[in-house]
Amino acid sequence: MSAITTLSLRHPQGDTPIHVGAGALAACRPDLAAWIEGRTVFIVAPARVRELHGEQLEETLAAAAHRHCLEVPDGEEAKELRVAERLWAEMLTSGGKRDSRVIAFGGGSVGDLTGFVAGCFLRGVEFLQVPTTLLAQVDAAVGGKTGINQPAGKNTIGLFHHPWKVVADTELLGTLPAPEIRSGLMEVLKMGILSSPKLFTRLEDGLEDLLAGDPQALAPAVAAAIQGKIDIVERDPTEKGERRLLNLGHTLGHALETALGYRALRHGEAVAYGTLFATRLALRRGQLDPVIADRIGGLIGRFRLPELPAVATRDLIEIMARDKKARESGLSWILPRGLGECEIVADIAESEVLQALEPFLTDPFVG
Ligand SMILES: NC(=O)c1ccc[n+]([C@@H]2O[C@H](COP(=O)([O-])OP(=O)(O)OC[C@H]3O[C@@H](n4cnc5c(N)ncnc54)[C@H](O)[C@@H]3O)[C@@H](O)[C@H]2O)c1
Incomplete structure (x- = not known):
């Protein structure tokens, strides 16, 4: 297992630690066990991600009193009000309380939906982001923006609700199709142009390894891109000015x-x-x-x-x-x-x- 980098995002609701690296999920097991001990835990994930990586997550959840898997559609179809309503109903009927725990396990669409659902449920419960796409690790899971779509516009309904923690395990990216890696790497490149000549040069020097999805090569690039986003979000948490640079x-x-x-x-x-x-x-x-x-x-x-x-x-x-x-x-x-x-x-x-x-x-x- 390679070294895990821990970053921290300070925001109006507190601090969110962000653990990055190949094997980060296993490394966070003791923290996660303490967080879920004796609680009801809701895991929000599409079937595909559960099939591919569910076992790895389950291994970290043994301390929970109850575990409920809430399956959601793949991709953008997850970010719909009817999906959020179904999750709230399932959480209530399964005994969800204000101190229950929610875990987003999937790409950016799952993270956006889950953060929104957790932020509104009983006026806000803690949630954990375990992003499983590169784009979600470097961008969507960091910064507290959550939301769903309306027919009239994407991401139009939502709130700022920061996760308790983000675990960006680059081992999980090994099953991503090449175009998804490329799409996520573009967000890394964006951060290089925006805030880090060093990150830009790292991409110039090692693009082929990164495009091949090598988890060890990806880890420092993911950490550097997240740090770039943290710096901007800390200065402008609610996108009044500088955060618009991320566009x-x-x-x-x-x-x-x-x-x-x-x-x-x-x-x-x-x-x-x-x-x-x-x-x-x-x-x-x-x-x-x-x-x-x-x-x-x-x-x-x-x-x-x-x-x-x-x-x-x-x-x-x-x-x-x-x-x-x-x-x-x-x-x-x-x-x-x-x-x-x-x-x-x-x-x-x-x-x-x-x-x-x-x-x-x-x-x-x-x-
Ligand atoms: N909140 C924010 O600040 C923010 C920022 C950027 C983007 N976003 C949102 O993120 C969403 C896009 O996220 P995305 O690119 O992760 O797309 P996505 O969530 O739709 O996932 C893309 C595909 O990858 C699959 N997948 C996920 N993990 C996998 C894995 N480990 N192996 C194989 N397949 C896997 C998913 O099942 C899906 O089919 C958009 O809804 C966008 O609005 C939010």
Whole structure:
């Protein structure tokens, strides 16, 4: 077993320790045993994750008085109100109390749902995040944002409810399909551009091992990305300002996901294209050293993203205009200024975006 790194996120509700590394779940067994001793424990997981890794989690739960597995649909379908309602009902009929324990065991969708369910149940019960995807380990499980979707918008209903602890065991990532690793690594790259030239260089030096999903190689990269997120979230826990930097690549990325019906590109892949475009905008504005822009483009190129599907410039502009109307503060762009430094640009004229976007859609890797 390799060394486990323990990080800590200070937030308005207290402190959340975050344990990262290959074998972190086994290493946390004594802490977990004390937390669940004599309690009713609810484990929220999709069938697939339980089949793959359920045994490993079960081994840590022997001290609980009662254990209930609450099965949820896979992926985004878990983040629905009817699923949350079913969980609350099952928890109540199984004797759930204010001091019961809840465990999120799955990807970001399971973590978002479980945090929301735990945050509302009897006005808030403690929950543990055991993220099983790379994206959830480096991003979704950290920072206290929880929520579900509404037909009118993703993540529109939710609350800040921080977990008691996060256990990011990189051994659990061994069963993830390669595109899920790539998508999660894009979030790691995002943190490198945002706040850590060292992390960016680590990706440049070892991308192939990381893309291969090696748990030992992934552990320090996951820890560094989480530390980057912690630094930002501690300064702006409720996203009043600086935390919006975490949306690097999301302005165009979200428009691409919407235009392509959330099917052709995974979230991290859309963010990768969005980050390339933000880099191009920064370069065109004379705000970014071309050498740095080349390094960002070169590294994203090595991710071997699926080709950008044909999408009309007009459609993207319209979706971004709709997003802009939906926010009282307008549409913002996160633009890199260097490695480890980005800025929030409140508004960029549509004509400027259009001029950059047309050639970008033809060839995202040139310019
Ligand atoms: N709360 C936040 O701050 C935050 C931040 C970023 C993203 N998110 C949310 O996270 C969600 C996306 O998370 P995601 O990318 O983890 O997707 P996901 O939860 O949908 O999981 C992706 C797929 O991986 C499978 N899976 C999970 N663990 C596995 C494992 N170890 N081996 C094999 N397969 C496994 C799942 O069953 C699912 O099919 C979105 O809903 C997004 O809104 C939240």
